[in-house]
Amino acid sequence: MLIKGDLVHCPSLGEVAIMRNYLLRVDSRGYVDHLAHASHADSLSILMHEDPIIIPQGSFLLPTFCDLHLHAPQFMYQGTGLHLPLMEWLNEYAFKAEESLDSKPQLAESVYRRLAARLIEHGTGAVLLFGTIKAETNLILARVMREAGIRAFVGKLSMDISSRPTYVEPSTNASLEAARSFCDRCLDVSASLPAHERLVEPVITPRFIPTCSNELLAGLGLLSAEKDLRIQSHMAEAHDQIQHVLSERKVDDMDLFAQSNLLTPRTVQAHCTFLAPPTLARLAKTGTAVAHCPLSNAYFSAQPFRLREALDVGVRVGLGTDIAGGYSIDIMNAMRQSVAVSRMREGARISGHYQAAGDHTEQEDKVLSVNWKEALYLATKGGAEALNLAMGSGSFVVGAPFDAQCIQVFDAATGEGTGGLDFFQDPRPDGLTLETLEKWWCIGDLRNRKEMWVQGRTISRH
Amino acid sequence: MLIKGDLVHCPSLGEVAIMRNYLLRVDSRGYVDHLAHASHADSLSILMHEDPIIIPQGSFLLPTFCDLHLHAPQFMYQGTGLHLPLMEWLNEYAFKAEESLDSKPQLAESVYRRLAARLIEHGTGAVLLFGTIKAETNLILARVMREAGIRAFVGKLSMDISSRPTYVEPSTNASLEAARSFCDRCLDVSASLPAHERLVEPVITPRFIPTCSNELLAGLGLLSAEKDLRIQSHMAEAHDQIQHVLSERKVDDMDLFAQSNLLTPRTVQAHCTFLAPPTLARLAKTGTAVAHCPLSNAYFSAQPFRLREALDVGVRVGLGTDIAGGYSIDIMNAMRQSVAVSRMREGARISGHYQAAGDHTEQEDKVLSVNWKEALYLATKGGAEALNLAMGSGSFVVGAPFDAQCIQVFDAATGEGTGGLDFFQDPRPDGLTLETLEKWWCIGDLRNRKEMWVQGRTISRH
Known part of the structure; x- marks a missing residue:
């Protein structure tokens, strides 16, 4: 051509x-x-x-745009139910929707086909997807994306703990076995294609700390290293989630991920809104990238992501829609929101009444806003680099x-x-x-x- | 029908x-x-x-939606030049564009026709407009809106001070005379129509304090009272604007408007982002309404508007796009942004590290976020009431x-x-x-x- x-x-x-x-x-x-x-x-x-x-x-x-964070099954209820705090919302909306797709493959197929069409409509050519627990449903997702021709990274959810008794994996071992089996089956399909047609890949996906035992996290870390697979999860997102982890596990998100070798150059962590600059610098050293989801953050995070500080310390950052925690599937909206939020942070800095706990004083003179050109980078090359796409992507x-x-x-x-x-x-x-x-x-x-x-x-x- | x-x-x-x-x-x-x-x-x-x-x-x-703040001539450069602080931006972009329309009536006609079409496309049925200095250009704006069938409140700008020597009224008296003449001509057209077809009305429009001498403000206050006309302006919007007023006039925006009888139940003030709750309560007592422009605020105000606090003390509030300080003409975007911003303010409140100067401690337990239903009210009935539209509008x-x-x-x-x-x-x-x-x-x-x-x-x- x-x-x-x-x-x-x-x-x-x-x-x-x-x-x-x-x-x-x-x-x-x-x-x-x-x-x-x-x-x-x-x-x-x-x-x-x-x-x-x-x-x-x-x-x-x-x-094309890269969307670094999208829950494929939650597309089913895009734009509804955004009045609850994160942990309640997951239980009321997310888990239910995911469970229903896991029990209805035809519904899953139709939701995922529509999702692919909407991604294409909005110029998204590469997407990092959270799926559901059940391997078969994720294989449907992988197939639909492959047929649509989109570069898709499909994460079968790993979760051996859940607030919903009917939506959880039966044991840590079963969870690890299912993750391995899904990855193998997904890779088998790819292996039958010429290298340049392998647009769909499996991703190791511990949902987030509250749903993953330490043993599961450790096992997923090993599996990712063994197969050289990408990793995605959510980290330091919401006030209630962070409190939950600290009270249940006595350690914070980041330490738990780190000790399981889940913070790697192959990792994309969504949100990270509660990470202050010193922690962002630690994150940068691990090579972990961040999916910045500014619209979702306004709904589920009490703090905005420290985008400028993250970029300054060398964290690779791309944008995510976080469907359905964010209601818009359009990365253009994510770009616009990232600029608006960063400008509000800059305004607060100028006004001198915004001092996040743990922010270093040497940061105080730095302009925190990003502009449209920087946002366009995040939506394209920034996202591609966060995903480790092929050279030049x-x-x-x-x-x-x-x-x-x-x-x-x-x-x-x-x-x-x-x-x-x-x-x-x-x-x-x-x-x-x-x-x-x-x-x-x-x-x-x-x-x-x-x-x-x-x-x-x-x-x-x- | x-x-x-x-x-x-x-x-x-x-x-x-x-x-x-x-x-x-x-x-x-x-x-x-x-x-x-x-x-x-x-x-x-x-x-x-x-x-x-x-x-x-x-x-x-x-x-239909009400847009309480839109600069009609600035529609010409919608979505460009949003990198400067307010006072520089006005000089570099706004004044130039307005001056060019005042010198090119055909261009004004074409910009305003397109603007009307876009308003209709986005469901805006009533709009409070800032125009330009020249009466004739505002009469074009009024005619175009009348022909389009939109309920439009047209403000010929009053400004006897300017950073741009070629875009200013020659004297205070000339400015007052021009305001009176524009209002009379605009009302004359309406008078020839049956009452229910009088959809377009003139509005007394001191641009903002930095461009209006005290004498001009006082004269406009009298003119508005004499003719029972609506008033619009900008108040307490941006850091540089507020500093400018304090250093030049030794009094703040609100006191200057108040002493000229420009804070009335017929007044809509845009932005008011720098007003803390006690001042909002004072504003409520005057009957003044606020045009909340959340997207524009992210660009030009270092602080978000205290929407919840304003509503709580009884300020009438509607939404504005603030074209072209805000780049989107869609009130649906204003609704969405008002919710996102209010949620970010609520997040900051929860996180406990957002204490705006002058905020009362008794406010600290109040939830600051608004939801989509409240935003829909602001976009419709809230806006209509802020504009004093006919009963039930x-x-x-x-x-x-x-x-x-x-x-x-x-x-x-x-x-x-x-x-x-x-x-x-x-x-x-x-x-x-x-x-x-x-x-x-x-x-x-x-x-x-x-x-x-x-x-x-x-x-x-x-």
């Missing part, structure tokens, strides 16, 4: 590069094997033999898989804005500018998304 | 009423003159003589003007969700539930909006 047009990506935090009129070629395995200005000698030579797909003026390619470089979305901000023929965007000066003479990108970032929606590819394959919405 | 179907409104703060299968009749002047269950004797008698428009199952009528009662939007959450024929809404159980047997409304509140968008009326007249998007 050969494409010619404007490309936009974030090579580093805070940097948005517009590559105007570039030629990009994707090889048969879905990797970018040429990327240069269309007038570059190599590009001209390629163009002599092949006609490119032309991205019209006013449209551009952007890396989340940006456009030779050798990287071609995971891209085509965004239209104005119509090339008329100069009129697309979707919610209005222009009162013909945008065509200037072409794509940073200002137009900012406008799209602020008010763009799914009407601006025209096409999507993962590993070079066109992804359709239905 | 006779309509039969489900109606939803908020009779009071926190209460969402679903009136299933009601019959509503609108008289020739656009007022509701019958409202009762469809099986009520009076309804049956009406139905014997007239066939109603049927709102299908899965759709419902909701009062913002809700469905006999005697109120019929300002309504038709929202579809699922398709009556198939049971499938509309727009972003997914249902995995056929929603038709249960019909419209609070849970479905919450889902719409969380993830609904313009795809769910099927029709809109203001004062009984159908409003079209184009």
Whole structure:
């Protein structure tokens, strides 16, 4: 596949590069094997033999979004029941929904198909998923995502403790055995595919500390190391959850994960809202990445995540929707919310009346807000790096898989804005500018998304 | 007009009423003159003589939204330039844009037409507008809104001080004369219409303290009282603005407004983020309402508005988008953001490390968060009351003007969700539930909006 047009990506935090009129070629395995200005000698030579797909003026390619935290079964009740504190909410809503999918494979299939369609609608090309307890239901999830063509990391939940007697694994050993079996079955499917088509992988997924015994955590740590598998969980999320862990286990989340070798460069921990800078520095040393879910945090965390501080100490961070703790499946909303929340934190810092316990005084002079460019990095390259996707993922470089979305901000023929965007000066003479990108970032929606590819394959919405 | 179907409104703060299968009749002047269950004797008698428009199952009528704060000329650059502090931003972006519209009436017409279309797209039926300095440009704004059929309160800006030498009124007297002249011309147009068609009214609009001399403020206070006109301005919004006023005037915003008789039951003040509870109580006594603009606040206010405290002391509050200080024109986003921000404030309260200067200790035990039902009230009845719209506005009662939007959450024929809404159980047997409304509140968008009326007249998007 050969494409010619404007490309936009974030090579580093805070940097948005517009590559105007570039030629990009994707090889048969879905990797970018040429990327240069269309007038570059190599590009001209390629163009002599092949006609490119032309991205019209006013449209551009952007890396697909990465969603680092999404509970697939909870998609069933997206946007409802957000009035309870975390531990009650899990019991009232989450566990019930998950149990029902584990007992109704057809319902699971239909929920997961719809979920895949919505992810595609919103430009999410890679997603780190929490599933349910039952292996078979997670295999449905894996298959549906594979069929949809999305890069999906599927976590069969491990939980040998539960507040819901009917939704728990029967024993620690049974839980470990089920985790191993799910991973094997999931990997077996992948093994039958060529390497570049292995878009779906299993993830070791201790739900969170309150539902996992120390023995289970230790066993999952060993399993992950043995099979070199990614790990995901929730850490230091909510006031009631943290109190629960401290009173039951006498140790905090992070120490429990650490002692079980579950904080690794293969790990993504959701939330981490209650970690102060010294602890974030400790986390960075383990290589653990964080899924920042700002909307969900407003509902379930009494504190916002210390995003700027985490980035400053070198924690890899991406964004998560946390469906259904967050009600929006749109990573664009996660970007917007991450900026708004960080600005509120910065405002509180300026006002001088926000002193989180444990924050170091040397942090006090640092600006805490992030801007839209930084948020766009988190949604693309930041997320890809947190997930350890292949080299260059989340940006456009030779050798990287071609995971891209085509965004239209104005119509090339008329100069009129697309979707919610209005222009009162013909945008065509200037072409794509940073200002137009900012406008799209602020008010763009799914009407601006025209096409999507993962590993070079066109992804359709239905 | 006779309509039969489900109606939803908020009779009071926190209460969402679903009136299933009601019959509503609108008289020739656009007022509701019958409202009762469809099986009520009076309804049956009406139905014997007239066939109603049927709102299908899965759709419902909701009062239109009120946007209490929107800078019409700034719509031109919606979603750009949000990196500067308030006072710099005004100089760099706002004043320039406004000046350009004042010099280009055709551009003003095209910006305002587009603005009206976007308001309708997002279900806003009543809007309190800041315009520009020049009377003629504001008359264009008034005419465009009148032609669109939106209830609009148009404020010609009064400013005899400015950081931009080319965008300021030449003298205090000239400013007062221009304000009076604009109001007269605007009222003259209305006077030629029957009372129920007078949807557009002028508003006394001292931009904010930094641009208004004490003499101008005093004169505007007198003018408003003389003509019984609404007043709008910005108050206690941003750190740099407040510092500016204190250093230049030695008195704060609120005292300056108060001494000029600009805090009245006819007044809507935007933001008020820096007002602590004792001051909010003082504000409540003046009858002044507040336009709460949570998204804009994250960008330009170092503090969030004390929404719960304001409501508790009896301040009337509605929501504002604050285009373009806020980038979203959708009051649904304002609702969502108001809840998220209030929850973050509540989280900070629980965490015990958020003690705003001047907050009373007796407030410390009060829950600060608002929920989606309360936000829906603010967006409809709260806004209507803040604007002193006719009796019953913002809700469905006999005697109120019929300002309504038709929202579809699922398709009556198939049971499938509309727009972003997914249902995995056929929603038709249960019909419209609070849970479905919450889902719409969380993830609904313009795809769910099927029709809109203001004062009984159908409003079209184009």
